[in-house]
Amino acid sequence: MFKKFDLTQFGTTVKQEVLAGIVSFFSVSYILFVNPSILAQVGVPAEYSVFSTIFVAAIGTFLMGVMANAPLVMAPGMGENAFFAFTLVAGLGLTWQEGLAAVVVTGVLFVLVAFLGIMTLFSESIPKELKQAITIGIGLFLILIGLENMGILIDRQIYFNWIGLAGLILVVILKKLNVKGGFLIAILLTTVLYWLVNRQSFEPISFDLTALAGYPELLSAPDYSRFLDFEFWLGVFSLLMLLIFETIGMLEAFIPDQKRTNQGYKVGAISGLLSGLLGTSPAIPVAESGAGIAEGGKTGLTAVTVSGLFLLSIVITPFLSYIPSEAVGPVIVVTGGSMIIGNLNIKVKTIVEWIPLLLIILLIPLTGSIVEGMAYGFIAFPIVKMLTGEKQDTNKVLWIISLLFLLTLISTFLIN
Structure with missing residues (x-):
C-alpha cells in the first residue's frame, strides 16, 4: 500500500509521515477561515468558498503526494487571494465572476508552461546561489509569519505574548531532545495552555454544512465576457508570473530532488486550473509545508495525510477554531530558522x-x-x-x- 512512497529509500516510516502531515495541516488550517473571508470582500459567497478552499486543497495536496511524492501542501495562497481580491477585482475592475474566469485562463496557460517543460528549463537555469538565497528569504518570511501568529510582531511593532513565547520554548526543547512528534505535542500543549488562560473567550467559529447544497453556484460562476479586454489579459499575465515564480521558489526551497520538483510543477499547474474551476483563488505549494518537513515529512505520504485531513475538515472545521495562532506560530518560526541555517554556505566570487x-x-x-x-x-x-x-x-x-x-x-x- 505504501510502496509508492519509497519510505525505506527516504529513511522514514508511516508513523513519521503521518505525524508530519498532521503538523502541516494544523500549520495551514487557518486558510480555511482566512481565504473565504478575503474573497468575501469582493463578493464571493464565503459560505460556499469555504468548500472550494477545502476541495482544491484536498485534491491538489493529494496529487502532490501521488504524482510528485513530495511532502508539500497545496492550498490557496495568501498572496494569490489578495491578488484576486485587490488586483483582479478592485484594481482592474473585474467582477468576481470575471476574476474566476481569469484564474481559469491563467490555469490553462500554467498547465501548458508546466507540461511543455518550460518551468523545468527555468529551474535548471537558475544558479545554485540564487536558489539558496530564495530558501533563506522564505525562511525569514516564515519567521515573520510565525512571530505574527505568536502575537510577538503586530504591525511591525514588538509585543510581549507569554503564551507564544512559552510555545516557542517548548518547541525548541522538544526539537533539541529529538522527540518524535515534538511539533504536534507542542501545538497541543500550547493550545491547552491558551484555553486554560482564556476560558471566557471559548467561542468556536460557526460552520453550516447545509450550505454545501448551494456550492454548485460557484462552479458555474466564471464569466468570460471580458476575455478580449486589455485589463483581463493584464491580470492574467500578472497572475501567471506570480504562480510560475512562486511555485518555482517554493519547490526549490523545499524539494532538492529535481525529478520530484519537475512533477511538482505539473501538480502546481493542475491545481491552479482546478482553483478557478472550483471557485477560488489559485492554490500553490504553501510555505507552511516546511513545518511538516521539519517534523520529519519526506515523502508524498505526508501530503496524502494532509489531503485526508482537508476532506475531514468539512465536518471538523469548528474544532479547528480551537487551535490558536499562538500554538502554530512557534512551529513556523523554528521551521524558518532551520531553512536559514541549512543554507548559510552560499559561495560567491566577489x-x-x-x-x-x-x-x-x-x-x-x-x-x-x-x-x-x-x-x-x-x-x-x-x-x-x-x-x-x-x-x-x-x-x-x-x-x-x-x-x-x-x-x-x-x-x-x-x-x-
Missing part, C-alpha cells in the same frame, strides 16, 4: 555578487511577497555578472527570466 542575493533574502520578508523579492534579485543578478566580467555565469534562459520579472514589476505598476 563581494559585489552579494547584491542580488541580499535583495532576494531581504525583500521577500520585507515586501511580504516571494515573487516581488525574487524579482529584484533576478533582475540585478545578470547585470552584476556583466559588470564584474562574469558573463559566463549567466545564460539566455536566465536573461529571459529576468526580463519576465521586469515585465511583472511593470504590470504591477500599471495595475496600481
